[in-house]
Amino acid sequence: MKNPFARYILQKISWYILAFFVAVSLNFILPRLIPGNPVSVIVNQMATGGVQSDVLERLYSTYMKEFGLDKPLYIQYFNYLRNIFRWNLGTSFMLYPGKVKDLIGRALPWTISLQVPAILSGWIIGNLLGAFSAYKGGKFDSVAFTLSLVFSNIPYYCLAIVFLYLLAVRFGLFPVGGGYSFGMVPTLSLRFIMNALYHYILPYLSMVLVAIGGQAIGMREMSLYELTSDYVNYAKNLGIRDERIIRYVFRNAMLPQITGLAISFGTMMGGALVTESVFSYPGVGSLLFTAIRQNDYPLIQGCTLIITVAVLTANFLVEIAYGFIDPRIRAVQLGER
């Protein structure tokens, strides 16, 4: 191929397709390694009414057939792959006859609107804080660095539980859980949006503080490294003012941070799992959590498929974006060396 950039992109895409297949296969195998048969669980729940055993037997085989679990594993696997390409994610076991597609579709907006603002604001504030404290040094740096260290090392679910206990249960300042008040219907009315925002504060805080801390530490280290580099000293020796040098440093220190942002976006569905469970937030995380507990294969596969696609897309976009912001990487992409 003549165009080296097109060749680079094609090469990357083929790697990502390979990675996608491996991930999708793992998504198929791993849920099936969880002990327990999902159909027996469903049938047992029905058995509580004292149904006769031959009826249960019939129920069991009907469900096995309905879900395609009576076929050998490799046929199940090929059916699974075929269905993915037809964008048919199947029917949930536990919420039968709910379609996995619809269940995820309903949960996704909640997760995205919880996570995207938290990730973005945490990233921006964290980077500014880190760069500023590296430049400023002294007392400001010690305080900011210590706080960042503390927050970034608290597991976010611990912070979530502490917030929930103190601010919601103990002092009753915020609701204990849910995405909106019980009995409300999701609409685009002002009343509903205010109510949703009120429920949003605690989960948001529990995530954003951890994000700020983590980003600030990374950015501070990178900026300190860049601030002592040869090109900074050289620019100083030619009488270039500090404000301009800070701009050089900020840009170069940002480069690794962009990867961090992309990874946060990619893993946000998985990262939401615990936060959403703690606050019983109606997002993909809560859905995945209950699905795993109930051995709901199609629902687990559906959620993990979304996560897989998100992670791979984010990584791919970062790789391409790097070429535009870092000329050294562009040189490699274009095969200049």
Place this chain on the structure above:
Amino acid sequence: MGNLLTAIDLRAYYKTVQGEEIKAVDEVSLEVREGEVLGIAGESGCGKSTLASVLAFTVIPPLYVVSGEVRANGTNILTLDKETLRREIKGKYISIVPQGAMNSLNPTSRIKNFVIDVLKEHFPEMSKEEALQRARERFEALSLPPRILDAYPHQLSGGMKQRTVTVISTLLNPKVLIADEPTSALDVSSQKIVIKLLVELLRKQIIKSVVFITHELPLLRHFANRIAVMYAGKIVEVGPMESIIFEPLHPYSKLLISSVLVPESGMKSKRIEAIPGVPPNLKDPPTGCRFHPRCPSYIEGICNTSVPPFITVKSDHIVSCFLYGGEHG
């Protein structure tokens, strides 16, 4: 011709975390004359680069200037505030070609952007196009291809990068250019090109003098006017280049010169000598003459008790050694 830069009794120490002082530059006096190339030679760790950073005002902790003066135009520049230094001196009066020129350019920015920043910093009324035009002319005048300006640093070879940095350092026509081992990372042919560039800069009157710091004496042989020899934080001998190379006075200079190969006639029969012993630890330098523990002409009771003064032995050639006289306590 006058002196562009005069160092008087400079002391610059590194302070370690344990609170110890490393006396990297101790009681150094030196002048840089207009129109000359002054070579500063010595082995690794003798304080050459530290002296360079003091002369170029690039002192960063843990290095501190303890005492002394650096005079330019009659003012002691060491007392100037940071902002005046940045506006009036750095890049304009004194400029530096750094030791690590390989990484001296911002890796994510085209060279022209940095060049524009340098020029606009000192001439704010200049437009970007004017700045670029001026840089292009300067590159052409020094026979460097102006397309370098559009390149990123990683696209240049080591020698090209070193020349580019040298040209950028002299964009503002500084009086004194301090070159700190600018050639030590280069192969011999690139070294020669960089030195030619420095000579060209002097000839075109873009710069008025060069302080060239190196551990390679043969390099100075080709273009230095005077040479100062440093040992363990002190200058031991200063004199005209020919005089230092062919008739060195100080026992250290003699050993230093006989330890390198100079491709001259008559060298074939000479033996290469290594200097016995190791350079002293500058935390606790030897008393008296700092070279006395390694000196073949060491005199007990004199060299280890008092510091030898500078004595003018030949015209313009001074040495700090008791072999040439001087009072001692």
